[in-house]
Amino acid sequence: MTSSLQGSQLSAQALATEFFKQSEGEWRSQRRYYTLTNEEVQEVVSLLQVGFLPAGSAELVELAKLHHLEEENAFICGAKTSWESSYTGTKRKPAKGSTIFGVRGNLLYRDRGFATSKPVTAQFYFTNSQTMCLRTEYNGSVFEEELKLIGQKYRTRQTIISRAGEEQTIGQYLEKRIA
DSSP states (O other), X not given: OOHHHHHHHHHHHHHHHHHHXXXXXXXXXXXXXXXXXXXXXXXXXXXXXXXXXXTTOHHHHHHHHHTTOSOTTOOSEEEEEEEEEEEESSOOOOEEEEEEEEEETTEEEESSOSSOSSOEEEEEEEEETTXXXXXXXXXXXXXXXXXXXXXXXXXXXXXXXXXXXXXEEEEEEEEEEOO
């Protein structure tokens, strides 16, 4: 590994650590999903809880095992996100769940994906210290996401989901810190 590659991974890891620390707390998320193939719009309101996970935490040790990583302390840090979501204008039942993220190099490991319960990885990078970008691929789909911290009270997110090279869905989120 070249020293510049090592340096960029170290800086990405340091930025991810700070980003997860700044994201810790409770958030109210309002979002819209636009299905491009049929122009359907779905609105969702969620309550999110984000917790910072330091290296060596039990959740990260389990995540390493799930991804068949030999090192128990494979991740420099991570986060646990839990949610309760309600859908407006639809008969869809409220949903709740959680996911674990672990940072290793320029990869973000997860215990599950957006559309799968199987473990996934995402490449990540930062355009600046407040904006994390992710790219995740599985089951023939690509998920590109941007998360942006705006001051101490707000985050925006945008997700573009593509399949076979064609954009299918765009998700836009506004999240306000409530605690």
